[in-house]
Amino acid sequence: MFSLSLLQTSQLAKPPCWDLDDGATLTSSLLSSQQLLAVHQLLDRVADRQRQDFGNIVSDVKADGSLITSCDRWSDSALVKGLAELAPGEFTLSEEGEKCCPSSSAFWVVDPLDGTTNFAAGIPYWAISVARFVDGQPAEAFLEIPSLRQRIVAIRGQGAWRNGKRLSLETRLQAGSACVSLCSRAIRVLQRRHQEPFPGKIRLLGVASLNLVSVAMGQTVAALEATPKIWDLAAAWLVLSELSCSVHWLDQDPAALTPGQDLSDVSFPVLAASSPAELERLKPWGESLLLR
Numbered sequence: 001m002f003s004l005s006l007l008q009t010s011q012l013a014k015p016p017c018w019d020l021d022d023g024a025t026l027t028s029s030l031l032s033s034q035q036l037l038a039v040h041q042l043l044d045r046v047a048d049r050q051r052q053d054f055g056n057i058v059s060d061v062k063a064d065g066s067l068i069t070s071c072d073r074w075s076d077s078a079l080v081k082g083l084a085e086l087a088p089g090e091f092t093l094s095e096e097g098e099k100c101c102p103s104s105s106a107f108w109v110v111d112p113l114d115g116t117t118n119f120a121a122g123i124p125y126w127a128i129s130v131a132r133f134v135d136g137q138p139a140e141a142f143l144e145i146p147s148l149r150q151r152i153v154a155i156r157g158q159g160a161w162r163n164g165k166r167l168s169l170e171t172r173l174q175a176g177s178a179c180v181s182l183c184s185r186a187i188r189v190l191q192r193r194h195q196e197p198f199p200g201k202i203r204l205l206g207v208a209s210l211n212l213v214s215v216a217m218g219q220t221v222a223a224l225e226a227t228p229k230i231w232d233l234a235a236a237w238l239v240l241s242e243l244s245c246s247v248h249w250l251d252q253d254p255a256a257l258t259p260g261q262d263l264s265d266v267s268f269p270v271l272a273a274s275s276p277a278e279l280e281r282l283k284p285w286g287e288s289l290l291l292r
Contacts, residue, residue: 018074029106029134030155035086039130040140042082046075046128047146050113055122055145067119072096074104075112079130080131083108085269090132093263095231105258109234113206116140131234137255141235143209152213154238158218167216169244173275175218179203180282185226192288198280212236215272216243222274222282226266226289230254246279247272250286 031039060068076096083092091102094110101107108130112117115126128144134156143152152167153162160167180200182189192197203220205211208228213236214220221234225233233254240247250269257263271286273279 008099030139031087031132036091036140037190038086039140042079042086043128043130043142043144043151044111045082046078047149048145049078050075050119050126050128050146051057052283054119054124057120062184069113069116071119072113073117075128076110079110079112079128087132095229096215099262099264099283101259101261103256106132106139107242108132109138109230109231111209113232114209118206121207123206125205125207127209129231129235131238133234136257138234138238138241138287140237140281143213143235145210152217152235152239154235154242155211156238156242158242160239160242167243172218172243172245173214177218177220179214181214181220181223183208183211183225183227186224186289188226189224189285190200190290193285196223198285206236208232211238212272213239215245215274216240218274220274222270223271223280224286224289227268229267230257230263233268233270236272245272245274246276248279248283248286250290 049111050071053131057069073096075093080092080094083090085214089104090096090106090108091104092108093102094101094112096112111129113126113130116275121124122242124147128146130142132140139156141154150163152160152162178201181203185205200221205214208225208231211223211225215223216239219241237254247269250271252266252268254268269289271279273282273283
């Protein structure tokens with residue numbers, strides 16, 4: 001993984017390490033170069049701590065039955081505090097903290113450790129998901145994969161990068177994957193359409209944000225998430241958008257968030273696909289999730 005702390009200060013005239021088009025300029029609604037650098041340094045610190053804690057942490061069970069570790073709690077606290085310092089007045093909505101949609105035009109959505117079950121079980125695949133929303137939709141997104149030392153970043157209207165290298169539609173389409181990522185709750189579509197063979201090689205990664213972003217990376221042709229919360233999908237949503245992936249919200253649309261809305265128990269079932277054709281091919285399977 002690159003480290004933004006190693007960048008020369010002379011590079012701060014544009015977002016650090018990201019090869020923006022020469023004609024691209026940041027609007028006042030986006031983070032400044034110094035703020036972007038601060039986000040990267042914050043992610044460096046949290047990712048380092050998670051790698052140190054991996055394999056040495058026991059988990060507790062939350063009221064909703066999901067797992068949580070002391071590393072989740074520390075990561076959440078560090079991220080919420082760090083984001084408040086670099087962007088004063090912009091509130092943070094997080095899985096382990098405040099879950100009501102802020103009223104400010106700009107706010108952050110954070111999952112400090114997406115894939116806690118993997119993390120607690122010693123499976124080295126989890127993510128840190130951070131997205132900054134402006135006017136109801138993600139404007140900047142950061143997905144950290146600590147175990148792989150990878151960082152995926154997207155900036156609205158500017159593109160997406162992995163470890164500082166620009167990602168492209170062509171790179172994604174050339175991957176030639178035949179895999180489809182499902183979450184554990186999406187497996188029920190196999191029972192509901194058991195007379196038909198599933199149109200893809202099934203993968204279950206156990207990390208909602210990375211299930212979705214796998215489509216943008218070309219690792220899968222589609223991903224189906226049955227019950228993702230806003231913090232699960234916020235960063236991946238922008239990466240998918242910037243790489244021209246097709247996204248179909250099966251029920252509620254996260255673009256329709258309202259200030260003060262309690263998002264604790266609100267899910268946004270979604271099907272993401274590499275192309276409109278793949279979306280249409282998988283749509284009957286996705287829509288079967290909603291059958292009672």
